[in-house]
Amino acid sequence: MPELRYEPVTDTWVIIATERAKRPKDFVPLVMAAKKEGQNCPFCPGNEDQTPPEVMAYRPGGSAPDTPGWQVRVVPNKYPALDDAAADPPRRDFFLSGPAAGRHEVIIETPDHDRSLARQEPEEILLALAAWQERYRRLGQDPGIAHTQIFKNHGVVAGASLEHPHSQLIATPLVPAAVRSRLESTRAYHRERGRCYYCDTLAAEEREADRVVYADGSLLAFCPFASRFPLEVWLVPRRHAASFAEADRGELRSLAGALKAVARRLLEGMRDPPFNLMLHSLPYRETGYRDSFHWHLELAPRLTVLAGFELGAGMFINPTPPEMAAEFYRA
């Protein structure tokens, strides 16, 4: 029977559409090759001059900036969506606009072009996460930046234009409305029950157990009850902390292990489908939500299309019950 399931953080009802139920193996992921660029890949070692100058890198051998020898390298996006130098747009009568000020950076996760997340060792993933955190913290010191969204697009259908493994960050001068409403809904939950919504969800998911994908001492990964996407996974640290800036090395290490496990199952069991990975973290100066927000990652495989119903009504149709998805990941 189809079922409507409620996701309170985004106030969204999801249709778990069992009439059109799809087991993971029923999907034919739309796998399209991103630009390989061959020897011209701007993210490959030796081509450092094809990106803007790096803002940071891990260089165990102490090599010079913008030369080979790095493990992780962070550079400004060559075609930034936001730009600190953006000027004020013309004033208009009725319409509201502002300068697109901010930062748009690329985290090149590995020097190895063919080493996608699923193929990286947890130690390598840990380094990329450490770079995420270093940039996340640093950008928070800029008074012009209100929020940093870190994300990864894997595969063309998920928005990746280059194949070389990388993630991105976009730091905005404002708190996006969708982020604001997540803060509000989880604070409302906290006011009502005196507890963090995510802490309660961790306990409930662990109790029901059938949506759990991965667990260790510091992290739980599960397919959320009201998954919007087939095979969606949330990776949530057990320790309550509102900001990703507060994650400790042990938590990042757990996260790296869980990401490796999830990505490898997708690669091996699903022929490497496209996916997006999103960090959710408290915006820098929103201290009023420290008890009610809880940083975590959400991974959304892109096996269905966001079409007219989703864009118009904001509801999602998910043909794969999360209990079935979790079984796939645990196999």
Add this chain to the structure above:
Amino acid sequence: MPELRYEPVTDTWVIIATERAKRPKDFVPLVMAAKKEGQNCPFCPGNEDQTPPEVMAYRPGGSAPDTPGWQVRVVPNKYPALDDAAADPPRRDFFLSGPAAGRHEVIIETPDHDRSLARQEPEEILLALAAWQERYRRLGQDPGIAHTQIFKNHGVVAGASLEHPHSQLIATPLVPAAVRSRLESTRAYHRERGRCYYCDTLAAEEREADRVVYADGSLLAFCPFASRFPLEVWLVPRRHAASFAEADRGELRSLAGALKAVARRLLEGMRDPPFNLMLHSLPYRETGYRDSFHWHLELAPRLTVLAGFELGAGMFINPTPPEMAAEFYRA
């Protein structure tokens, strides 16, 4: 210079990303053939037994239901996302769910398999819109239905699984949260200024003129100031009315003409890109919003990917300024 533009109905900031500016001709739309099905297309005349029995049809010759001779035919979706017969899901401790009750129907717009929207005559489009309205009104009489979302997915990337021209409706037992917040934001505008946001937008777009795509006595079509999608178009009736149920024949006729013009430009100038078309209309029993909401259509070509930034932060990056998009449509 890049610019942030504000869309007050959805409280969304859009990045008009001029650093990565794309003229319409720069896009290479991801055009993928949907299932042609050849003689087995379930929507073609002669195959009426391949769909559930029709709920209505326009049959000028008076032919029998579920036989050929129709101009427009409406049938329940064979694999409905929602189902009036859905049973209550099991009660759970922490998680909220409900039966996925409702209706999911397909409006087959023409008997001609190859006659996509751009190739239909305005008179044919008018018939399909009349069928939309007839079903929209009828479903509103069901006390179990709170809202009907009508939409059209054109092209595989926009979510169409069958090629034969069709649109869909999903009638839900609740008002989706995204619809609810559009009602609230436009009512807040109305309370503050004493006017309808859409009526004011019509006046402002007509005044600035450079985003207008199509105009006649009863309708204005324009690329909205804070377009989330490249080549996005809103089609808004000049007469204030909250519900699509109130549209008169003249307004539907204007809408048909505008849709034809827009779809033809996309077909001829852009090699038939995928798009979604969404109706926005007052939910059936939300009478408190009659003065502040204003029914209209939104058309979103799918030339960019909704990726990690959009899914995570809910902000959009649009590489095509709407002024440039409108110029394309007017050409």
